[in-house]
Amino acid sequence: MNEITDFLNTNIKALRTTDTVADAQDLFAEYPFSHFPVLEDGVYIGCAGSEDVELMDIEKTMDDIRFNFERFFVRDTTVWLDVLEVFAKNETNLVPVLSAENKYLGYYEITDIIKFFDQTPFLKEAGGILVVEKGVLEYSMSEVAQIVESNNGRLLGLFVSEASMDKVQITVKISLGGLSEIIQTFRRYNYDIITEHQEDAYLNTLKDRSDYLDKYLNI
Numbered sequence: 194m195n196e197i198t199d200f201l202n203t204n205i206k207a208l209r210t211t212d213t214v215a216d217a218q219d220l221f222a223e224y225p226f227s228h229f230p231v232l233e234d235g236v237y238i239g240c241a242g243s244e245d246v247e248l249m250d251i252e253k254t255m256d257d258i259r260f261n262f263e264r265f266f267v268r269d270t271t272v273w274l275d276v277l278e279v280f281a282k283n284e285t286n287l288v289p290v291l292s293a294e295n296k297y298l299g300y301y302e303i304t305d306i307i308k309f310f311d312q313t314p315f316l317k318e319a320g321g322i323l324v325v326e327k328g329v330l331e332y333s334m335s336e337v338a339q340i341v342e343s344n345n346g347r348l349l350g351l352f353v354s355e356a357s358m359d360k361v362q363i364t365v366k367i368s369l370g371g372l373s374e375i376i377q378t379f380r381r382y383n384y385d386i387i388t389e390h391q392e393d394a395y396l397n398t399l400k401d402r403s404d405y406l407d408k409y410l411n412i
Contacts, residue, residue, distance in 0.1 A: 197271075197272070197273045197276065197301075197306070198269055200305040200306065200308075200309060201290055201298060201299045201301065202300050202301065202302060202305070203298075203300075205220070205229075207229070207230040207231060207232045207289075207297060208220065208229055208230065208231045208232070208241060209231065209232055209233070209255065210231060210232070210233040210238070210255045210256035210259065211254060211255070211256065212254065213252065213253065213255070214249045214250060214251050214253045214254070214255070215251035216255075217229070217241055217246045217255060218246055218247065218251065221246060221247075226286060226287045227242065227244075227284070227285045227287065228241065228242050228263065228285045228286075229243075229287060230266075230287075230289040230297065231259070231262060233256070236295070236297070237266065237289055237291060237295070238262060239259065239262025239263055239264045240262055240263045240285070240287075241255060241258070241261070242261070242263060245258070245261045246258075249261075263283065265279055265283045265285070265288065265289075266279075266288065266290065267279050267288055267289075267290055268292070269291070269292055269293075269298055270293065273306065273309055273310065273313075274352065276288065276301060276306055277306055277310065280303050280306065285303075286303040286304075287300050287301070287302055287303070288300060288301050313350070315349055315350035315366050318349055318368070319368070320349050320366045320367050320368045321366070321368075321372045322365070322366055322388075323364075323365045323367065323372075323375070323376065323379070323386065323388075324354065324362055324363070324364050324365075324386075324387040325337070325362070325363050325365065325379050325384040325386055326360050326361065326362045326384065326385040326387050327361065327363075327383065327385070328359060328360060328361075329356065329357070329358070329359060329360060329361050331383070332363065332384075334351065336382065337351055337363055337365060338351070340375060340379055340382060340384075341365065341367055341375055343378070344371050344374045344375045344378055345371050346367045346368060346371050346375050347367065348365070348366075348367060349366040349367065349368060350365075350366045351364065351365040351366070352364055362387055
């Protein structure tokens with residue numbers, strides 16, 4: 194499987210503060226980006242948004258509109274799930290990538306990160322999906338893993354998929370086999386079983402109903 198940094202893109206040079214708004218408009222007209230990074234003397238200072246740029250005087254420079262820039266980015270060491278979160282939180286299809294020393298390295302595109310996500314065992318390998326719920330102060334990831342593995346299940350992935358002040362829901366993917374025993378053990382440990390699905394139907398629902406993924410996978 195590829196490393197996420199294999200998807201680092203440098204094909205298009207970042208905008209510079211000396212570039213004009215007209216230059217930025219040309220870039221957004223040619224490429225379907227929602228945002229694009231801007232550098233000042235080689236240093237990343239933020240992302241220009243395509244919608245903002247469209248409203249600006251074409252004779253202005255990017256430096257003139259820098260107060261409109263958004264400051265999101267990831268590091269080259271950021272794990273893929275956190276990268277995906279930055280895409281979602283900022284409603285963007287492009288995220289700049291910086292080194293630990295704040296050097297601009299390039300950018301990730303959402304379509305590439307989704308391809309990476311599709312290659313992970315969480316989606317690629319056959320298994321069953323459980324969504325379990327417990328009090329926010331009572332659950333632990335290590336306990337969830339122990340419940341699965343003590344019943345001869347193989348854990349393919351888990352994450353907190355929903356949270357409130359009182360409860361958390363954890364989505365767990367388990368290799369097929371022993372699912373009934375695993376469910377019963379979760380109940381003995383006072384986890385509520387929110388839902389259980391075989392892999393295909395549940396993952397198809399996740400993909401179909403995710404407005405965010407639908408929006409950017411169609412770019």
